[in-house]
Amino acid sequence: MDFADIFKTTVTRLMESNTLPICDWLPWEFLCPKVQERGDLCTFTVLRTVMKTNKALNTFYNPCEWCDIIIESLPKTQEMSEVSTENGIINIRLAQKIQTPLQPIDPAFAMQPIGFISSCFSEKFGTPRQSNKNTGFYSKYSRGEITLLNHVNADSLDGLEEFSHIWLIFVFHKSTHSKLKSKVKPPRLNGQKKGIFATRTPHRYNPIGLSLCKIMKIDGKKIMVSGIDLIDETPILDIKPYHPADCLNEFSMPGYIKNPIYIYDVEFHDYAIERIRIIKEKYPLKFYTAEEDWIEIIREVLSQDPSTVHTKLKHQDQGLYAFKIDFLYVVYVRHCEKSSHLVVNVIHHFEAEIHELRTEAWLSDMKDTLISIGVLKSI
């Protein structure tokens, strides 16, 4: 016999007969999590639900009164050896242990994007982590453009131009792991695990991200932003202005949060600089026009080592890597010992046979080519 079911049936009947006031917005599923079953004791916390008012009845009930109505209506069976109430909580002691613990069905909330961001970062690899000057790294040159969708009125942005920064609440749309782990390895902890709610990992129960960025310009339904860590096409769920209540004077955190992630020197080989000049003449970038900006954003991304913990542990040695920024594929050598990155080549998206790009074979060919033209020795 399932006591949760008996309880549910009874309360539903009482609700239908208007004997019990339940707020109309409150579905049955909201009540379920409050049913606790421990051993042979079944506890129904009525207290929190009866405080709601039923708009139709426009009455309040005393929770104790409510408990009495429920208990009186429960079918009397031998399995219920003891029934008591206390401060709006019904305790039912059963003659035998409960076999099947209740699995509450929680309601889901449907969230619709208000817009999408077009970002200079189109892949996870090379997208910086949220940071600002306080943490030693800030991606000043990162660029993005949020466009509100048709159903969102441009008026909703009225007054936002008076703020310098906004919070973006967004969907981690590229985080599609089939099985959620409750712990992850934060980048600054060299393999040690922490609970996901103690981190900002994209692997969350709800794939919701929170990110701060700077407003550069607002134009109709478009917001140009900088300082972003969002991948191209990220669905935006909400925009909120940053204000003084968000900035705490005193707060504490574990020591590892202060460990720098800004550790790499970035150098450009003359060949890479020459390549940037050639590309600039022929092809456009989406977010950058000045040659200096192309170089600055590459420098920013590489100064915060884009390698994952996994990559770092797997490839301890130096090697050839590539990441994508805007329409550019940037090829660089990672010197672990010197803590430096050397940019050796830059390829525009329109320029190459893209379908081979950045596979191991491609990187291997790239290496041979760079060696043959004297850019690389052997690595």
Added chain:
Amino acid sequence: MDFADIFKTTVTRLMESNTLPICDWLPWEFLCPKVQERGDLCTFTVLRTVMKTNKALNTFYNPCEWCDIIIESLPKTQEMSEVSTENGIINIRLAQKIQTPLQPIDPAFAMQPIGFISSCFSEKFGTPRQSNKNTGFYSKYSRGEITLLNHVNADSLDGLEEFSHIWLIFVFHKSTHSKLKSKVKPPRLNGQKKGIFATRTPHRYNPIGLSLCKIMKIDGKKIMVSGIDLIDETPILDIKPYHPADCLNEFSMPGYIKNPIYIYDVEFHDYAIERIRIIKEKYPLKFYTAEEDWIEIIREVLSQDPSTVHTKLKHQDQGLYAFKIDFLYVVYVRHCEKSSHLVVNVIHHFEAEIHELRTEAWLSDMKDTLISIGVLKSI
């Protein structure tokens, strides 16, 4: 004739025949917003979508190549007077103007609560607005308890105890306005309107709230918090630790954000203090045990005038009001001219005929009673 449909049919057929690589997570609806129709020009931005890789095919396509495949496959009709491509964008000029603008159907993301908060505030009226010491008001004595649901592992909280503060991302579950307005009246602006994205109003396209609170204690799947502005039973979608990247050294905002909301003196009539003592002997509160704490939380709520802009404008004169905190109904006199609140009575939820509580008739009776026992003169 509907060009979006022709385009859709063509691209779908190409996708099905594996001629076009579309990332498997990317539903058709994601492509739609990029179809722009202006006058007789129909523009399909292919550029942003073809940069994705199809895991099954494991290939990249050059967007220009992709455009060529699509154009070649489009049925040739008289309506298409001109077709061209440029940097991955297909421009189709039609012989006649487009009559029906495309309405993109955006996908919704289903978010499930990870838990619910049990709060000392059970109603909108009397629940403070998010704030902290920087803004002159901080509800230090507010109390809440977040309980993670069954499907959320307690391990997810591992390491969170090392942080002092957390962000709560939650659902404004009591914000159920039928029609969304794109502008609202912020409390500090005396009736002037601002776009919803320039405010933190609960009336949003997605009912998502962002709130900072202090961790008091973590115990298994429960987090005791203070400094909250959430109503009882609020569904929590995510918890993220507060860290230095959230605190900006330099940011700007409109001047009105600095206007104080902390303006009211709070005094307690001896009768109210006596009532608190009597209640304390007989009934429990859920979040408060010490008498001083009962007084402090009442003081905090009333010091930040809980009246809405609407109430303030409607009832310029002084009057008798009540709000609920934990299990207490607090009755106070609002003296507009003196900018002060005087607490005159306190009633425990278990103590009274609750169904009449705080209706106009109840407040009127309360007034008469308080006058008859000498607590109030006439107001």
